[in-house]
Amino acid sequence: MKKITDSNLLNSIEELTNCFGAPGFEEDVLEIIKTKVNSKSIKTDSINNLYIGLDEVEDNKPIVAFDCHSDEVGFIVENINPNGSLTFLQLGGWYVGNIPAHAVLIKNRKGEFIKGIVTSKPPHFMTPEELQKLPKLNELTIDIGTSSYEETTQLYGIEVGNPVVPDVKFSYDEKIKVMRAKAFDNRLGCIAVIEVLNTLINKDLNINPVGIISSQEEMGLRGAEVAAKRVKPNFAIIFEGSPADDTFRDGNASHGALRKGLQFRTIDGGMISNLRVLNYARKIADEKNIPYQLIAREKGSTNGARYHISGSGIPTLVIGIPTRYIHTHYSYASLEDLKSAIKLALEIARNITKEEIESF
Known part of the structure; x- marks a missing residue:
């Protein structure tokens, strides 16, 4: 597996979080992403969605979508x-x-x-x-x-x-490996999709990996609704800069803490997670010693809310990267949590089969 270096990750995160990308005005973000993905198939649509690898799918393999949103609150x-x-x-x-x-x-x-x-x-x-x-x-x-x-x-x-x-610029604290910037919701997801696709390119897989950089998530998951209907994936993995709760909840009451691993959502305002999908992801995480946290949220949602009810229903997994103070000017996130999210998605992509997807 390709080694993901901290310096390369941090440079990309800095570039993408400093970038301008209000909902409906994501073009600058997409132009940067185009320079970072190693795919010959890169397309946009009228709503500012970016599709990576869609023209390279093989008919006999299921499509697994790796989705994130490019917009930020503004x-x-x-x-x-x-x-x-x-x-x-x-x-x-x-x-x-x-x-x-x-x-x-x-x-x-x-x-x-x-x-x-x-x-x-x-x-x-x-x-x-x-x-x-x-x-x-x-x-x-x-x-x-x-x-x-x-x-x-x-x-x-x-x-x-x-x-x-x-108007915020990225910074990084090497002592604790914690980053500060705007737009971690969801440029961290963009980085995850880029790293996953670049690592999987030209690999012999049981699946067709397709990247979806969707638009206008902050305005009602609009890009994801279009993308789900266009791509029609058999399985969708959604990356999200997910709200952390460790600065106002203590001990066991905190389920979304920085530096304690990625987040699995059991429920939020738009989706109840498919238990079979969740159990599969947890099994992989346990086998590979990838730290994770289980969260249940009354409010908020992700692009998963659109994918899981699209068509006849798409099995969907949401992988969250805990982020303090989303929907404000300044946020904190852990580099290690982001790397855990990327590692899990890669392990799933390298091991999942058509039969396992159909079992979901």
């Missing part, structure tokens, strides 16, 4: 005010308390990036009532430093509909 410009500030709508699920006083990047029609800050009224000007409550989303604006509509539009080319993402 915003979109809704209006430009007379004072030059921007009102905006959210792209993906945000808690309003995490939005004010943070730096953002706006991408204009020319592809230029303009820095801004989400406004926060100084407490000196707040009424006692304002000090006791969170602002509403429609009360927030983005300030790029201008003072008029004309400056914002003419000097910086900002228009209604321009996408916005957090």
